[in-house]
Amino acid sequence: MYRHYLSKVLEWLLVNKDKPFEYTHHSVLLVGTVLFFYAAVVNYHLGLASTFTVIALLALSFLIFLVWYLSRWRNQFKLMSVAFLGLITLVAIPINWMGNGGSNGPTFFVALGLLIYISGSFKNIGLYRRVGQLFCLMAPIPLIMLENAHPELVFHYTTDSLKQIDLTITFIIIGLFLIIMVESLSTRFKLEREKATQLSEKLKTLSEQDSLTGLYNRRKLDEQYTSWKQQGRIFSLALLDIDHFKNVNDQWGHNYGDKVLQSVADLLIKVAKKNHGLAIRFGGEEFILFLPISLDEVYKATTQTAQSLSEIPFKHASVTFSAGISQDKTEDSQDELLKRADNLMYQAKSNGRNCILK
Numbered sequence: 001m002y003r004h005y006l007s008k009v010l011e012w013l014l015v016n017k018d019k020p021f022e023y024t025h026h027s028v029l030l031v032g033t034v035l036f037f038y039a040a041v042v043n044y045h046l047g048l049a050s051t052f053t054v055i056a057l058l059a060l061s062f063l064i065f066l067v068w069y070l071s072r073w074r075n076q077f078k079l080m081s082v083a084f085l086g087l088i089t090l091v092a093i094p095i096n097w098m099g100n101g102g103s104n105g106p107t108f109f110v111a112l113g114l115l116i117y118i119s120g121s122f123k124n125i126g127l128y129r130r131v132g133q134l135f136c137l138m139a140p141i142p143l144i145m146l147e148n149a150h151p152e153l154v155f156h157y158t159t160d161s162l163k164q165i166d167l168t169i170t171f172i173i174i175g176l177f178l179i180i181m182v183e184s185l186s187t188r189f190k191l192e193r194e195k196a197t198q199l200s201e202k203l204k205t206l207s208e209q210d211s212l213t214g215l216y217n218r219r220k221l222d223e224q225y226t227s228w229k230q231q232g233r234i235f236s237l238a239l240l241d242i243d244h245f246k247n248v249n250d251q252w253g254h255n256y257g258d259k260v261l262q263s264v265a266d267l268l269i270k271v272a273k274k275n276h277g278l279a280i281r282f283g284g285e286e287f288i289l290f291l292p293i294s295l296d297e298v299y300k301a302t303t304q305t306a307q308s309l310s311e312i313p314f315k316h317a318s319v320t321f322s323a324g325i326s327q328d329k330t331e332d333s334q335d336e337l338l339k340r341a342d343n344l345m346y347q348a349k350s351n352g353r354n355c356i357l358k
Protein backbone atom coordinates (compact mmCIF):
# COMPACT_ATOMS: atom_id res chain seq x y z
CA MET A 1 0.00 0.00 0.00
CA TYR A 2 2.68 2.46 1.15
CA ARG A 3 4.97 1.35 -1.69
CA HIS A 4 2.15 1.80 -4.16
CA TYR A 5 1.63 5.45 -3.15
CA LEU A 6 5.37 6.09 -3.10
CA SER A 7 5.80 4.79 -6.63
CA LYS A 8 2.80 6.88 -7.79
CA VAL A 9 4.38 10.02 -6.30
CA LEU A 10 7.78 9.17 -7.84
CA GLU A 11 6.17 8.60 -11.22
CA TRP A 12 4.44 11.96 -10.99
CA LEU A 13 7.68 13.70 -10.07
CA LEU A 14 10.09 11.84 -12.28
CA VAL A 15 8.18 10.11 -15.15
CA ASN A 16 7.49 6.40 -15.68
CA LYS A 17 10.37 4.03 -14.94
CA ASP A 18 10.17 2.72 -18.51
CA LYS A 19 12.10 5.85 -19.49
CA PRO A 20 15.21 5.28 -17.38
CA PHE A 21 17.25 8.24 -18.71
CA GLU A 22 14.46 10.72 -18.02
CA TYR A 23 13.71 9.10 -14.68
CA THR A 24 17.31 9.45 -13.47
CA HIS A 25 17.74 12.92 -14.91
CA HIS A 26 14.58 14.26 -13.29
CA SER A 27 15.62 12.85 -9.95
CA VAL A 28 19.02 14.53 -10.30
CA LEU A 29 17.30 17.83 -11.14
CA LEU A 30 15.08 17.66 -8.07
CA VAL A 31 17.94 16.58 -5.81
CA GLY A 32 20.01 19.41 -7.36
CA THR A 33 17.25 21.93 -6.60
CA VAL A 34 17.12 20.85 -2.96
CA LEU A 35 20.92 20.71 -2.61
CA PHE A 36 21.54 24.18 -4.01
CA PHE A 37 18.78 25.56 -1.81
CA TYR A 38 20.24 23.76 1.20
CA ALA A 39 23.76 24.97 0.28
CA ALA A 40 22.51 28.58 0.16
CA VAL A 41 20.93 28.28 3.61
CA VAL A 42 23.95 26.52 5.20
CA ASN A 43 26.46 28.90 3.61
CA TYR A 44 24.45 31.86 4.81
CA HIS A 45 24.16 30.55 8.38
CA LEU A 46 27.74 29.37 8.79
CA GLY A 47 29.24 32.28 6.86
CA LEU A 48 30.97 29.86 4.48
CA ALA A 49 30.48 32.03 1.42
CA SER A 50 29.88 35.58 0.28
CA THR A 51 26.38 37.10 0.01
CA PHE A 52 26.78 37.08 -3.75
CA THR A 53 27.39 33.30 -3.65
CA VAL A 54 24.34 32.74 -1.44
CA ILE A 55 22.12 34.65 -3.87
CA ALA A 56 23.69 32.83 -6.81
CA LEU A 57 23.04 29.46 -5.12
CA LEU A 58 19.38 30.41 -4.59
CA ALA A 59 19.09 31.50 -8.23
CA LEU A 60 20.67 28.22 -9.39
CA SER A 61 18.26 26.25 -7.23
CA PHE A 62 15.35 28.06 -8.87
CA LEU A 63 16.76 27.64 -12.40
CA ILE A 64 17.30 23.91 -11.94
CA PHE A 65 13.75 23.60 -10.66
CA LEU A 66 12.57 25.43 -13.79
CA VAL A 67 14.57 23.02 -15.96
CA TRP A 68 12.87 20.10 -14.17
CA TYR A 69 9.43 21.65 -14.71
CA LEU A 70 9.96 22.24 -18.45
CA SER A 71 11.50 18.82 -18.93
CA ARG A 72 8.89 16.91 -16.93
CA TRP A 73 5.72 18.83 -17.77
CA ARG A 74 6.41 20.63 -21.05
CA ASN A 75 7.93 17.71 -22.95
CA GLN A 76 11.28 19.41 -23.43
CA PHE A 77 13.53 16.70 -22.09
CA LYS A 78 16.22 16.99 -24.74
CA LEU A 79 16.36 20.79 -24.80
CA MET A 80 16.37 20.92 -21.01
CA SER A 81 19.18 18.38 -20.84
CA VAL A 82 21.28 20.77 -22.89
CA ALA A 83 20.14 23.71 -20.74
CA PHE A 84 21.12 21.79 -17.61
CA LEU A 85 24.54 21.03 -19.08
CA GLY A 86 25.07 24.71 -19.84
CA LEU A 87 23.89 25.71 -16.39
CA ILE A 88 26.19 23.40 -14.49
CA THR A 89 29.29 23.82 -16.62
CA LEU A 90 29.08 27.56 -17.35
CA VAL A 91 27.37 28.82 -14.20
CA ALA A 92 27.44 26.37 -11.30
CA ILE A 93 31.12 25.40 -11.48
CA PRO A 94 32.46 28.99 -11.81
CA ILE A 95 30.14 30.22 -9.02
CA ASN A 96 31.18 27.36 -6.79
CA TRP A 97 34.83 28.12 -7.51
CA MET A 98 34.57 31.85 -6.85
CA GLY A 99 32.30 31.55 -3.87
CA ASN A 100 33.85 28.54 -2.11
CA GLY A 101 37.57 29.04 -1.73
CA GLY A 102 38.70 28.71 -5.40
CA SER A 103 41.43 26.11 -5.86
CA ASN A 104 41.42 25.49 -2.09
CA GLY A 105 37.70 24.71 -2.06
CA PRO A 106 35.51 21.74 -3.01
CA THR A 107 34.91 22.61 -6.69
CA PHE A 108 37.23 19.82 -7.89
CA PHE A 109 34.86 17.27 -6.27
CA VAL A 110 31.85 18.99 -7.82
CA ALA A 111 33.38 19.04 -11.32
CA LEU A 112 34.41 15.39 -11.04
CA GLY A 113 30.89 14.35 -9.95
CA LEU A 114 29.33 16.28 -12.83
CA LEU A 115 31.83 14.85 -15.31
CA ILE A 116 30.84 11.32 -14.30
CA TYR A 117 27.14 12.20 -14.45
CA ILE A 118 27.43 13.74 -17.94
CA SER A 119 29.43 10.75 -19.18
CA GLY A 120 26.96 8.18 -17.86
CA SER A 121 23.61 9.83 -18.41
CA PHE A 122 23.63 12.02 -21.51
CA LYS A 123 24.15 9.44 -24.21
CA ASN A 124 21.28 10.78 -26.32
CA ILE A 125 22.66 14.28 -26.81
CA GLY A 126 26.00 13.26 -28.37
CA LEU A 127 27.82 16.47 -29.27
CA TYR A 128 26.54 18.49 -26.29
CA ARG A 129 27.69 15.67 -24.05
CA ARG A 130 31.22 15.89 -25.44
CA VAL A 131 31.24 19.67 -24.99
CA GLY A 132 29.97 19.28 -21.42
CA GLN A 133 32.70 16.73 -20.65
CA LEU A 134 35.33 19.05 -22.10
CA PHE A 135 34.08 21.99 -20.00
CA CYS A 136 34.08 19.96 -16.78
CA LEU A 137 37.57 18.66 -17.49
CA MET A 138 39.07 21.99 -18.49
CA ALA A 139 37.12 24.35 -16.21
CA PRO A 140 39.82 24.53 -13.48
CA ILE A 141 42.43 25.89 -15.92
CA PRO A 142 40.81 29.29 -16.75
CA LEU A 143 39.48 29.51 -13.19
CA ILE A 144 42.97 29.10 -11.70
CA MET A 145 44.29 31.69 -14.14
CA LEU A 146 41.50 34.09 -13.14
CA GLU A 147 42.13 33.37 -9.46
CA ASN A 148 45.82 34.17 -9.86
CA ALA A 149 45.13 37.34 -11.81
CA HIS A 150 42.32 38.56 -9.53
CA PRO A 151 42.57 36.90 -6.09
CA GLU A 152 40.05 39.44 -4.75
CA LEU A 153 37.29 37.79 -6.85
CA VAL A 154 37.58 34.53 -4.88
CA PHE A 155 35.96 34.13 -1.46
CA HIS A 156 38.57 32.80 0.98
CA TYR A 157 37.70 30.85 4.11
CA THR A 158 38.19 32.85 7.27
CA THR A 159 39.37 29.81 9.26
CA ASP A 160 40.80 26.38 8.46
CA SER A 161 37.91 24.61 10.16
CA LEU A 162 35.36 26.35 7.87
CA LYS A 163 37.34 25.07 4.90
CA GLN A 164 37.39 21.56 6.40
CA ILE A 165 33.61 21.66 6.99
CA ASP A 166 32.92 22.82 3.44
CA LEU A 167 35.24 20.21 1.89
CA THR A 168 33.79 17.42 4.03
CA ILE A 169 30.13 18.28 3.40
CA THR A 170 30.70 18.60 -0.35
CA PHE A 171 32.71 15.37 -0.42
CA ILE A 172 29.91 13.48 1.32
CA ILE A 173 27.21 14.94 -0.94
CA ILE A 174 29.11 14.22 -4.15
CA GLY A 175 30.00 10.74 -2.85
CA LEU A 176 26.34 9.96 -2.16
CA PHE A 177 25.39 11.34 -5.55
CA LEU A 178 27.95 9.07 -7.23
CA ILE A 179 26.73 6.03 -5.30
CA ILE A 180 23.13 6.68 -6.42
CA MET A 181 24.26 7.20 -9.98
CA VAL A 182 26.37 4.06 -10.20
CA GLU A 183 23.55 2.03 -8.60
CA SER A 184 21.02 3.42 -11.04
CA LEU A 185 23.32 2.69 -14.00
CA SER A 186 23.90 -0.87 -12.85
CA THR A 187 20.14 -1.38 -12.28
CA ARG A 188 19.49 -0.06 -15.76
CA PHE A 189 22.15 -2.36 -17.19
CA LYS A 190 20.60 -5.33 -15.36
CA LEU A 191 17.11 -4.47 -16.63
CA GLU A 192 18.34 -4.15 -20.21
CA ARG A 193 20.13 -7.47 -19.96
CA GLU A 194 17.00 -9.17 -18.59
CA LYS A 195 14.96 -7.63 -21.40
CA ALA A 196 17.45 -8.89 -24.00
CA THR A 197 17.44 -12.40 -22.49
CA GLN A 198 13.62 -12.51 -22.45
CA LEU A 199 13.51 -11.28 -26.02
CA SER A 200 16.02 -13.82 -27.28
CA GLU A 201 14.12 -16.63 -25.49
CA LYS A 202 10.90 -15.43 -27.08
CA LEU A 203 12.56 -15.30 -30.50
CA LYS A 204 13.94 -18.80 -30.01
CA THR A 205 10.47 -20.14 -29.09
CA LEU A 206 8.92 -18.35 -32.06
CA SER A 207 11.55 -19.72 -34.43
CA GLU A 208 10.75 -23.25 -33.24
CA GLN A 209 6.97 -22.85 -33.31
CA ASP A 210 4.32 -23.18 -35.96
CA SER A 211 2.17 -20.06 -35.82
CA LEU A 212 -1.20 -21.69 -36.65
CA THR A 213 -1.13 -24.60 -34.23
CA GLY A 214 1.49 -23.63 -31.65
CA LEU A 215 3.22 -26.97 -32.29
CA TYR A 216 6.96 -27.21 -32.74
CA ASN A 217 8.34 -27.10 -36.29
CA ARG A 218 11.03 -29.16 -38.02
CA ARG A 219 13.85 -27.12 -36.52
CA LYS A 220 12.97 -28.35 -33.06
CA LEU A 221 12.82 -31.93 -34.38
CA ASP A 222 16.44 -31.67 -35.58
CA GLU A 223 17.56 -30.28 -32.22
CA GLN A 224 15.74 -32.93 -30.18
CA TYR A 225 16.91 -35.76 -32.44
CA THR A 226 20.57 -34.73 -31.97
CA SER A 227 20.12 -34.43 -28.22
CA TRP A 228 18.44 -37.83 -27.73
CA LYS A 229 20.89 -39.52 -30.11
CA GLN A 230 23.86 -38.13 -28.17
CA GLN A 231 22.33 -39.32 -24.91
CA GLY A 232 21.85 -42.81 -26.41
CA ARG A 233 18.15 -42.84 -25.58
CA ILE A 234 15.42 -45.05 -27.00
CA PHE A 235 13.00 -43.00 -29.09
CA SER A 236 10.43 -43.46 -31.85
CA LEU A 237 8.60 -41.35 -34.33
CA ALA A 238 5.01 -41.46 -35.62
CA LEU A 239 4.32 -39.62 -38.87
CA LEU A 240 0.60 -38.75 -39.13
CA ASP A 241 -1.21 -37.43 -42.19
CA ILE A 242 -4.86 -36.41 -42.02
CA ASP A 243 -7.04 -38.32 -44.49
CA HIS A 244 -8.79 -36.52 -47.34
CA PHE A 245 -8.07 -33.16 -45.84
CA LYS A 246 -8.32 -31.47 -49.22
CA ASN A 247 -12.02 -32.38 -49.28
CA VAL A 248 -12.53 -30.71 -45.90
CA ASN A 249 -10.96 -27.51 -47.20
CA ASP A 250 -12.83 -27.66 -50.48
CA GLN A 251 -16.23 -28.25 -48.90
CA TRP A 252 -16.01 -26.27 -45.67
CA GLY A 253 -13.47 -23.60 -46.45
CA HIS A 254 -9.88 -22.92 -45.43
CA ASN A 255 -10.79 -21.31 -42.09
CA TYR A 256 -12.70 -24.34 -41.03
CA GLY A 257 -9.75 -26.49 -42.22
CA ASP A 258 -7.50 -24.40 -39.94
CA LYS A 259 -9.76 -25.11 -36.97
CA VAL A 260 -9.59 -28.83 -37.65
CA LEU A 261 -5.79 -28.63 -37.75
CA GLN A 262 -5.80 -26.78 -34.43
CA SER A 263 -7.99 -29.43 -32.80
CA VAL A 264 -5.71 -32.20 -34.01
CA ALA A 265 -2.72 -30.20 -32.72
CA ASP A 266 -4.30 -29.77 -29.26
CA LEU A 267 -4.74 -33.50 -29.02
CA LEU A 268 -1.16 -34.20 -30.10
CA ILE A 269 0.20 -31.70 -27.56
CA LYS A 270 -1.52 -33.66 -24.77
CA VAL A 271 -0.07 -36.96 -25.99
CA ALA A 272 3.42 -35.45 -26.31
CA LYS A 273 3.25 -33.93 -22.84
CA LYS A 274 2.09 -37.17 -21.28
CA ASN A 275 5.03 -39.02 -22.85
CA HIS A 276 7.65 -36.28 -22.29
CA GLY A 277 8.17 -35.85 -26.02
CA LEU A 278 7.34 -33.44 -28.81
CA ALA A 279 4.38 -32.80 -31.09
CA ILE A 280 5.53 -31.30 -34.37
CA ARG A 281 3.77 -29.88 -37.42
CA PHE A 282 5.83 -31.38 -40.20
CA GLY A 283 3.98 -29.87 -43.16
CA GLY A 284 0.44 -28.77 -44.12
CA GLU A 285 -1.66 -31.63 -42.65
CA GLU A 286 1.30 -33.79 -41.64
CA PHE A 287 2.29 -34.15 -37.99
CA ILE A 288 4.93 -35.98 -36.01
CA LEU A 289 4.81 -37.44 -32.53
CA PHE A 290 8.42 -37.70 -31.42
CA LEU A 291 8.53 -39.62 -28.17
CA PRO A 292 11.31 -41.08 -26.00
CA ILE A 293 9.65 -44.51 -25.84
CA SER A 294 9.67 -47.79 -27.80
CA LEU A 295 7.93 -48.59 -31.08
CA ASP A 296 5.15 -50.56 -29.39
CA GLU A 297 4.49 -47.81 -26.86
CA VAL A 298 4.28 -45.16 -29.59
CA TYR A 299 1.99 -47.47 -31.56
CA LYS A 300 -0.28 -47.69 -28.52
CA ALA A 301 -0.23 -43.93 -27.96
CA THR A 302 -0.99 -43.28 -31.64
CA THR A 303 -3.89 -45.73 -31.66
CA GLN A 304 -5.35 -44.00 -28.58
CA THR A 305 -4.90 -40.65 -30.35
CA ALA A 306 -6.85 -41.94 -33.37
CA GLN A 307 -9.59 -43.10 -31.01
CA SER A 308 -9.73 -39.73 -29.20
CA LEU A 309 -9.79 -37.88 -32.52
CA SER A 310 -12.72 -39.97 -33.76
CA GLU A 311 -14.66 -38.90 -30.66
CA ILE A 312 -14.32 -35.16 -31.34
CA PRO A 313 -17.68 -33.98 -32.80
CA PHE A 314 -16.50 -32.05 -35.89
CA LYS A 315 -19.39 -30.58 -37.82
CA HIS A 316 -18.44 -32.13 -41.16
CA ALA A 317 -17.67 -35.73 -40.07
CA SER A 318 -15.09 -37.42 -37.89
CA VAL A 319 -11.42 -36.89 -38.70
CA THR A 320 -9.06 -39.80 -39.31
CA PHE A 321 -5.39 -40.05 -40.11
CA SER A 322 -2.96 -42.54 -41.52
CA ALA A 323 0.35 -43.05 -39.74
CA GLY A 324 3.67 -44.85 -40.01
CA ILE A 325 5.81 -45.51 -36.94
CA SER A 326 9.54 -46.21 -36.74
CA GLN A 327 11.96 -46.63 -33.85
CA ASP A 328 15.50 -45.24 -33.97
CA LYS A 329 18.30 -47.77 -34.53
CA THR A 330 21.87 -47.07 -33.43
CA GLU A 331 23.15 -46.94 -37.02
CA ASP A 332 20.20 -44.76 -38.17
CA SER A 333 20.39 -41.19 -39.34
CA GLN A 334 17.48 -38.82 -38.84
CA ASP A 335 16.60 -39.11 -42.53
CA GLU A 336 16.51 -42.91 -42.37
CA LEU A 337 14.25 -42.85 -39.33
CA LEU A 338 11.89 -40.44 -41.10
CA LYS A 339 12.02 -42.37 -44.36
CA ARG A 340 10.88 -45.61 -42.71
CA ALA A 341 7.95 -43.83 -41.04
CA ASP A 342 7.09 -42.08 -44.31
CA ASN A 343 7.07 -45.34 -46.30
CA LEU A 344 4.81 -46.94 -43.71
CA MET A 345 2.49 -43.93 -43.76
CA TYR A 346 2.13 -44.17 -47.56
CA GLN A 347 1.46 -47.88 -47.20
CA ALA A 348 -1.26 -47.00 -44.65
CA LYS A 349 -2.82 -44.61 -47.16
CA SER A 350 -2.76 -47.35 -49.83
CA ASN A 351 -4.39 -49.74 -47.37
CA GLY A 352 -7.47 -47.49 -47.42
CA ARG A 353 -6.46 -44.84 -44.84
CA ASN A 354 -7.45 -44.58 -41.14
CA CYS A 355 -4.63 -47.03 -40.57
CA ILE A 356 -1.50 -47.10 -38.40
CA LEU A 357 1.49 -49.24 -39.40
CA LYS A 358 4.72 -49.99 -37.54
Ligand SMILES: Nc1nc2c(ncn2[C@@H]2O[C@H](COP(=O)(O)OP(=O)(O)OP(=O)(O)O)[C@@H](O)[C@H]2O)c(=O)[nH]1
Binds near residue numbers: 212241242244247285
Ligand atom coordinates in the same frame (compact mmCIF):
# COMPACT_ATOMS: atom_id res chain seq x y z
N1 LIG B 1 -6.83 -25.13 -43.96
C1 LIG B 1 -5.59 -25.44 -44.21
N2 LIG B 1 -5.29 -26.32 -45.17
C2 LIG B 1 -4.02 -26.64 -45.41
C3 LIG B 1 -2.97 -26.08 -44.69
N3 LIG B 1 -1.80 -26.60 -45.15
C4 LIG B 1 -2.13 -27.47 -46.14
N4 LIG B 1 -3.47 -27.52 -46.28
C5 LIG B 1 -4.28 -28.29 -47.22
O1 LIG B 1 -4.14 -29.67 -46.97
C6 LIG B 1 -4.54 -30.34 -48.17
C7 LIG B 1 -3.68 -31.57 -48.39
O2 LIG B 1 -4.21 -32.20 -49.47
P1 LIG B 1 -3.57 -33.51 -50.10
O3 LIG B 1 -2.07 -33.46 -49.97
O4 LIG B 1 -4.13 -33.68 -51.47
O5 LIG B 1 -4.03 -34.68 -49.16
P2 LIG B 1 -5.45 -35.12 -48.65
O6 LIG B 1 -6.58 -34.42 -49.29
O7 LIG B 1 -5.37 -34.99 -47.14
O8 LIG B 1 -5.50 -36.61 -49.07
P3 LIG B 1 -4.71 -37.82 -48.49
O9 LIG B 1 -3.51 -37.30 -47.75
O10 LIG B 1 -4.29 -38.61 -49.68
O11 LIG B 1 -5.65 -38.54 -47.61
C8 LIG B 1 -4.46 -29.33 -49.29
O12 LIG B 1 -5.76 -29.00 -49.72
C9 LIG B 1 -3.81 -28.10 -48.65
O13 LIG B 1 -4.31 -26.89 -49.16
C10 LIG B 1 -3.28 -25.11 -43.69
O14 LIG B 1 -2.42 -24.56 -43.01
N5 LIG B 1 -4.58 -24.84 -43.48
